[in-house]
Amino acid sequence: MPDLRQQARDFAGVIAGLLNGTVCDGITIPAYVYKPAHVLIGHGLSRDTLEVEPFRLRIGQGRAHGWLEISYRLRLDDEGEYLTVQSSYFGVFANDNERSLLCHVDYERDKTHGYPEAHLQVDGESAALAAWRLTDGTRDRVLADLHFPVGGRRYRPALEDVIEFLVVEKLASGRPGWKSVLDASREGFRRRQLRAAIRRDIETAKQAVKDFDT
Amino acid sequence: MAQDVEVIEVSQTEYRRAREAALRELGLTYRELQAQARTGRFSSLRARKLWLAIGSRPRSA
Numbered sequence: 497m498p499d500l501r502q503q504a505r506d507f508a509g510v511i512a513g514l515l516n517g518t519v520c521d522g523i524t525i526p527a528y529v530y531k532p533a534h535v536l537i538g539h540g541l542s543r544d545t546l547e548v549e550p551f552r553l554r555i556g557q558g559r560a561h562g563w564l565e566i567s568y569r570l571r572l573d574d575e576g577e578y579l580t581v582q583s584s585y586f587g588v589f590a591n592d593n594e595r596s597l598l599c600h601v602d603y604e605r606d607k608t609h610g611y612p613e614a615h616l617q618v619d620g621e622s623a624a625l626a627a628w629r630l631t632d633g634t635r636d637r638v639l640a641d642l643h644f645p646v647g648g649r650r651y652r653p654a655l656e657d658v659i660e661f662l663v664v665e666k667l668a669s670g671r672p673g674w675k676s677v678l679d680a681s682r683e684g685f686r687r688r689q690l691r692a693a694i695r696r697d698i699e700t701a702k703q704a705v706k707d708f709d710t
Numbered sequence: 711m712a713q714d715v716e717v718i719e720v721s722q723t724e725y726r727r728a729r730e731a732a733l734r735e736l737g738l739t740y741r742e743l744q745a746q747a748r749t750g751r752f753s754s755l756r757a758r759k760l761w762l763a764i765g766s767r768p769r770s771a
Contacts, residue, residue: 501717501719504717505715505717508715508717509714509715512715524715524716525715526715526716526717526718527715527716527717527718528718528720529717529718529719529720530719530720530721530722530724530725531719531721531722534725536763538763541718542718543718543720543724543728544728544731545728545731545732546728546729546732546760546763546764547732547756547759547760547763548759548763565759567759567762567763569762569763569764569765582765583762583763583765584762585758585759585762587755587759594754594755594756597755600755600758602758602762604762604765608748609748609749609750611750641750641751643750
């Protein structure tokens with residue numbers, strides 16, 4: 497039987513290390529474990545609340561540039577061995593008021609009704625969308641309603657990609673050495689995703705290796 | 711660069727209680743939240759976040 501508690505601790509520790517090694521300072525990321533097989537990860541979780549809270553994007557005691565909010569829901573995989581992400585949410589805010597939302601990146605495994613499992617939603621206005629003749633005849637869609645697809649289950653953006661976006665777009669300051677912390681962490685994420693992709697399509701992987709060998 | 715982490719371990723009863731409290735605060739039933747998820751349009755960001763946290767009912771809860 498896998499040690500769910502330890503796996504949850506490890507996962508949350510990696511997320512906290514990534515955040516505090518790049519764009520934050522002293523952020524705590526608890527792991528909420530409900531047996532036999534489920535875990536929530538996010539700042540602000542407690543025994544009584546399942547709601548995560550945003551935290552400041554700042555290094556040291558200076559004024560925050562913005563706020564970030566994250567959550568992960570994980571469960572043991574079908575083999576009952578390793579934690580796998582069931583859903584995740586990364587929200588970017590100007591301050592701690594939810595009305596200051598800039599965008600959020602969501603992932604929901606096995607999402608129904610046609611929306612992409614991994615998607616980006618942007619708050620704001622779009623003149624193009626306002627002028628659009630929608631196929632269902634409605635006229636009340638706003639930009640935030642659109643689910644922009646971002647890579648699917650295996651190639652979705654990681655938290656590392658969101659952090660990189662924040663620093664590169666001058667929305668947050670990166671610590672000295674933030675890029676190497678981020679690259680090392682992202683490399684781990686991408687390797688895990690690649691392994692999962694190979695596991696689910698062994699024949700294509702074998703053919704690709706064979707192609708390289710010839 | 712893994713860090714020390716607080717691990718909150720709850721029983722299924724405690725989890726269900728926390729889930730019901732979160733729904734109550736939102737003023738939604740699980741079915742109403744589920745219906746919003748089906749359309750991809752939530753009544754608030756809190757509702758969207760709660761759906762991502764509790765999602766489809768775990769098989770064991």
